Amino acid sequence: MKEYHQQSKTVGAEAPRAYFVPFRQGQARSERREDSQLFHSLCGNWKIRAYESLLDAENFLKDDPSEDIPVPSCVQYFGYDHFQYSCDRYPFMFDPPRVPLRNPVFHYMRTFDAKSCAEGKRTYIVFEGVDSCFYLYVNKQFAGFSQITHKTSEFDITDFVHESGNRLDVLVLKWCFGSYLECQDKWRFTGIIRDVYLLSRDQKHITDYKIDTDCKGNVATVTFANRSPVSAIVSFHEQTALADSGASVQFTVQDARLWSAESPYLYPMEISCGDEIIFERVGIRTSEVKNGIFLVNGKPIKLRGVNRHDFHPDRGAAVSEEDMRQDVLLMKQLNVNAVRTSHYPASPLFYRLCDEYGLYVMSESDVESHGVGRIGDFGMTYEQRMERMASNPVFCDSVVERQITNVEQNKNHPCVLIWSLGNEAGWGKNFYFALSEVKRRDQRPVHYEGLFRINTTHYGFEEYYRVPLDMVSRMYPPVEWMDNDYRNDAKETRPLVLCEYEHAMGNGPGAFKEYWDVIESSDRFMGAFVWEWCDHGIRYHSDGFLYGDDFHETWQDGNFCIDGLVLPDRTLKPGALQMKKIYQPAVFRKHGRTLHIFNKYYFISLDATIFAEFSDHSIQEFRVQIPPRSSSALELEKNGSVRLRVRESGKQYDCANESFYEEKFLPSQCLNAQCSVQESSRYLKISEADCVYTIDKVCGEIISVCVAGKELGGIRLNLWRAPTDNDRIEKEAWKTVFLDKAVCDMTEYSIDKNRVRVHLKIGHYNSMLPLAEAKVTYRFLRSGVQIDEEYQITSGYFRWLPRIGWKMRLNRNFTQLKYLAYGPYESYEDMHDFCEMGEYTNQVQNEMVHFIKPQECGSHCGAKYAQITDGQITIRAEGMRSFSALPYDERTLADTLHDSDLRENDATYFNVDYYMSGLGSESCGPRVRPEYCVPFAGKGTIVFFWMKNDSDH
Template identity: 35%
Template sequence: MKPQDWQAMNVLHRDREKSRSYFIPFSHENRALTYDRGNSDRFKLLNGVWKFHYAETPQEAPAEFYKDEFDVSGWDDMEVPDHWQLQGYDKPHYTNVNYPFPVDPPHVPTENPTASYQRDFHISDGWMKKLVYLRFEGVDNCFHVWVNGHEVGFSKGSRMAAEFNISSYLCSGKNTLAVRVYKWSDSSYLEDQDMWWLSGIFRDVYLLSRPKAHIRDVFVRTDLDEDYQDATLNVDIDIENAVEGLKVEYQLLDAWREPVNDRFLDERFQIQIPVKNPQKWSAENPYLYQLVISLKDQHDRVLETIAQKVGFRSVELKDGVVLINGVAIKFKGVNRHDSHPDYGRAIPLSHMKKDIELMKQGNINAVRSAHYPNDPRFYDLCDEYGLYVIDEADLETHGFETVGNINRLSDDPAWEAAYLDRMERMVERDKNHPSIVMWSLGNESGNGVNHAAMAKWARAKDPTRLIHHEGDSRELFWGGKRQVDPTVSDVHTTMYTSIAELEEVGQYTELTKAHLLCEYAHAMGNGPGALKEYWDTFYKYKRLQGGFVWEWADHGIRQHSADGQEYFAYGGDFGDQPNDYNFVIDGLVMPDRTPSPGYFEHKKVIEPVKVDAVDLDAGTVEVTNRYDFISLDHLTLSWNIEADGKVMQSDGLSLEGIEAGQTKSFTVPFDLPKPLKGGTDYWLNLQFTLAAATSWAPVGHEVAWAQFMLAQGAEPSYEAGDMDSVTVEEAGSFLYVQGANFDLSFNKVLGNIHSWKCDGLELLQTGPTLQFWRAMIDNDHRSEKEWKNHGIHWLQQRTDQVTWKLAKDNTSISIKVVQRIAPPMLAWGIDSEITYTIDGNGDVLVDVSGKPTGNAPRTLPRIGMEMTVPNTLDQVSWYGRGPGESYADSKQANRFGIYKKSVDELLTNYVYPQENGNRTDVNWVTFANGHGMGVIISGSNTFNFSAHHYSVADFDQAKHTHELVKKDEIYVHLDDQQHGLGTASCGPDVLPDYELITGDFSFKFRLTPFSV
């Protein structure tokens, strides 16, 4: 170990092997074709329990722990792979931009937590006759390695492989491996990604046994002809310790392992196989061939065999558009970290599969490996399941933005070797994956000569893929130079570009490169909003080729409160300072992979089948195939007519022969009843489901859907009929209203209903009262300042007048309340008038109007009424959008229908509590007990509602889910309008169409007791 290797920027490694593609060698072809490393006698996994010692500094770590005589029996045990911060040593630390240490490259703090690992392993006599390599797939941040007391090497670069030849240090039988890992190094300045700072051996560690002459590396390229039809498979093979007489035997097999070509022997170690019209790999049809390569000696004996899955596909930039296999595609992508709520970045294979299955089920076709090369097995899965990948180098220097020069390291030639090292190791490891269509030069590191060097090297090594670099485009676009193409990147790639700016970019025809949003639609908490508008814009312009939502998953770390309640921690929860709080909770799925409402909204907006109404009276619709390559033959189209929550008719239609990009007209042969039932809506529902099971979803999985209102039955005429009379008694501050089966008391001082019972059942505990505040969502942070400056969260109510009048026939009473709602300290307010009409049947009609006065805020969070009902009325039914949560700018995923849920099921349990559970476009909602008794609420127009066992203040004050204390009563919100969601947590705010502009308002609700 050389002193201070961890802050010597010119020391990138010591004795690390040259980078190569990721593969496992096998002794036999049949085993190789299983791709299961457990079937290889050349592979030995070293994961498991290691001995572990933690020190606060390198100097305090045991100096000679790697020596044979050093006793580690008293050390703790540590699982490998894992992070030591998740096992009780040091602490997790979250920052987005800022470095958590002084910015003084290449220096790092003396307080540099250092872990010493040790374990024994056994080597057989057979392995002693071979070369043995030790490979680490990921160690954060840098590390030294010893075997049997001998120093093997050193490596930096956390999310990249490091391989060492340990053959000369081994002995037959027991051997000892020792590793020292440092939390900080000069390379930490290049790894300032938006994520938890977590350290340790967090990916697989294993041994490989190789013959002296072996296949060191393989580079697979599939070259399609100009018509994108026929192809040539070109493979370069690098042989270690090549001697005369060596040769490779190879054969290409199809997906069913049937030969595509004869077996060939080659002594040049270059394979060239012409393939007539191969199946083309795409995210929609991820067809993989299998290439088997065996190295043979001069006696024709197999030395080793490897298998490579091959996808024939091309990537190019042509006429300002990215083409895959000659087709301009749309990237319907997400940004993905390696993340797990218990294991951090030490993720199991099953968890990767879960991520990809959810992505495919959500119509996602692309992933950006934000912001480093992911676990190598993830790319195998992307190849197999079908996802386009932007593979991103392990490079981010965002913290230099804080100190005023984001380009500081990127434009400093002294760091070029470190930059190139990260590019070279990523490309070499991942170069054989058809899923990878672009190499990315890192993220949020500005722009400079080192990026140019990375791009130059990558293009020379691999001209078959494009280069992505957001730092190049950022300067051009945000600098107002939209007429200039980026010089390094093959695509314009920007972040959080507004829809208005996208329109401008789409209309600008002089740019020669496509445009991607490498980050947009910040999926933090409740949101994002306006996904539909983004995708309407993407589809409008060919050059706008989609984007990648930030991000796939919340990075919360699973914790438990003192009383055993589970919650997910974020920045600051471990005493980590400085931190960026809950900014790490910003995914379409929650830490445990529960899909959020945003996941379903995104799925709906990017669905690959579009349906347009042509002539609904005749049942004519147009179905457009929005896939880029495949027909709709794999889907089943079923339809039904639904009214009053019941299916009246249903059948199916054939989708056969609708090729990618084509549109076909259909006539749905429904038959509406005559006459239509009064007050009933008739809906045509179309559903597109998988006709057969796939690797990522079962048969019947819904891919897309559409819904159209066919007709509305005339509203039935209302005849009051015999109405019971009401009696009114005025006593002190209360009015007491009684009918044949109800009792209602009204508080004249507060101007609202105090109690309401029907047939002895309490229907209302407090309210309804006007409510203009909502629990702040993450996307409200810009509006929140204005709203709080105007005191909307502090509004107070003043009742100016309460008058009442009994109808002449004594069958109803109207109570008129004049109030002013205003904040303390300020002079603006809302003058409101609410009229309660209570009739003899117990119905309560609430007629509300209001007028802002003075220097009111430009927008309001909500306009509506809040009331509480007893806990017994926890069974909720409604007619409107559902079944999930929806808001003005995020409701495409919810179709109209009649739905039933409990109050608990209406909650969206966001990691960071906030406004949630709203339902939009509601005609009526009921709250009932288990016996079917309760209240039905209807509006003169459609409205929003939500219901929880928590108040607005509860959601506003809680910072974690376990801090929410469930109340007995149910808080019901009936909103005329709510402000939209937008994506302002890190992106554009609410679009004008979805802002709740302060102004005069009026609305009505009717509350009716019922029993079924």
């Protein structure tokens, strides 16, 4: 067997073409390819056998596989090979272009009938995706070879088949030549991962065509270019024309309805030849960059986007049409209007769904060589290492071929606005050829972030500006770079898109609003794509998901694959709700009883019902039709606080919400207590009525609060939180100074009537300098204690502190929570726009946010008060900026690897904070913005009240 997998060639396959499935003449129009009499699915049960190496598979055609496997699927889910997640490393020895012999092989086999033979038709077999390459045998005869995992490979197998009893053997290899260009941030799955089917075709038939649209005013032109060796009859918009082979025909549409994500109108088109008819859908729209501005249908739209991999927790990369539909519909509900197909072309069915439901698509070619930056050649800069592949002539044809397949497969989809040359593969000669080839084939704008990694030592600084890419692209830049460096770069004339931003790993991301304040400020900012859509967790029981570290590979990238806006089962995380809020199509302002609403849509009116709920729970409804990019004013019936919900006509979900909280909060009255103080060598015991407090003179903290004979626990200083994934950089500094183990050391104290003042130094007994100093005054009240603190961070080991406040470990019976803060979801200083200020009640156990890897969660910023009760005693806290009440403490959350590993606890943990730092997105982006960090010096007052439930406070 010739080892084509060691080369860049594809053997025996048809040239890439536009996606379509022909129907038989006389069939009713259908959007389901399964309804075509010329389509025969080969999905379903196949047989499989695994080999460790191709050397072991020498006689595979004589060894019939006997084990069952569904197609499409990933073999790792069926006990073959192993699960491996790698972000940016090659999972094999980097020795291009050689492919290692230690390379798992999977022999698939099934039988099929080809009734097309009896009809005198040609038989084609289509593979929509195989990872990473495959050898095709029909009736034990070699029929072809293909690589490029996410391309459609089509073979004419007419000469190999007979009417019934055909045998199909497919030999799939885990690695191939092309794997050097597919080092993408994902699970390294293997197998026939997308649909396989047969097409019965006339002997002479339509092979390819291109549809282009243009619009001048209200008049649109649709051009059909016939790239087939036969003529075709094209019917469109009550017009019919004959398109000869190699010729084009044009259709004119008066008062055309343009396609957009806001109004995805599709015109039907029928293309006929012989016994075949193709049901096509045409979206009339334009996509261009003009005068440095990205325009769709002439409007400077914003791309409110997400990055999306193919992933399902039970099937990996083998996602079904219904999986894709679920994603598209959920994106629409979250106000997403754009998708980047990271980092390869999606299934043909995904593009059809985007056409139908309305999502703009940046279609990315299957090119990434990120691992070159990790190969260990440390005598070179990162840019120089990346250029090794980007300019390597051995890979040039393959890089270009991957552009061709992306463009040719997806060229007729109106949803595709932008072509992307790939991801994180550096810049070099191969990409000059790639860019030229894309522009030769299509006029849509072209994107590639890798130009940013140009080797200026080789090309010079000015070349960055000369390369004819249509836009500037960046990943995770600070907002300040956008607002200052990019905006003020006199040499830069291209618009800016963030192909990745707001790394949605774990809790977060923060600072959505800050990005969009800048993006909305100028037409030069195109928009941005959140990284990424869903967590890539492998389901291992009903509520548990696994990530890289769970599979004990030599190298795994941990839980870095758990970085989505939604959980693997598409449960929304708080970050998804924050994104929905920032992406919403309506902006509200309120002045007295006048409500101003701005419609952010570019093409459609905001046709909606607005529900205004007042503080007395009465509701006022408005029906509005606000033209695009226009405002409307409404008069509310009442003054004061109001919550707004916007539901567009015909939709079952709210597209926007807003709240205006105008209630005045009156703090509880603090009455000084008549106290008695008992002092021993170690403790201060302060008694007030039926409240007894114990202060430990070693640490200076209240270690015991006893109310009516009931022990509540202590009030301890807290500077640490269970690190979020976005804390992954800063947590190392916290670890260095043992922040999680920091203790207080009291250096002096004084007693004055109902006050005890203490001076604390905070740190760890491990030869480290103190982290902070604090002056704390405990003022004992009637049924309460007021804690005034003035602190100063004295350590320079870290850039910012996670929190500063007080915590109580309470009996587990404290389960009922009531608060006035941003809710009902968790909220942080840089992620709370989706929440509403108000009064809420909840069970403590429901305050947990179940991230796959436990971490800080459940806090509420903007807090005015929070109270928690066990039914007998209520504890109320006021004066803090943030609080949380959870069934687990920070240490448990930090030490537990999976949410499903958390076990029922025997306590409730009540945290009240002077300051809680924001979340940021530093798992792969900017740090927490300084204005959302705990100040290095500050002061605050928190008051705790203890109320027996037969009394009123």
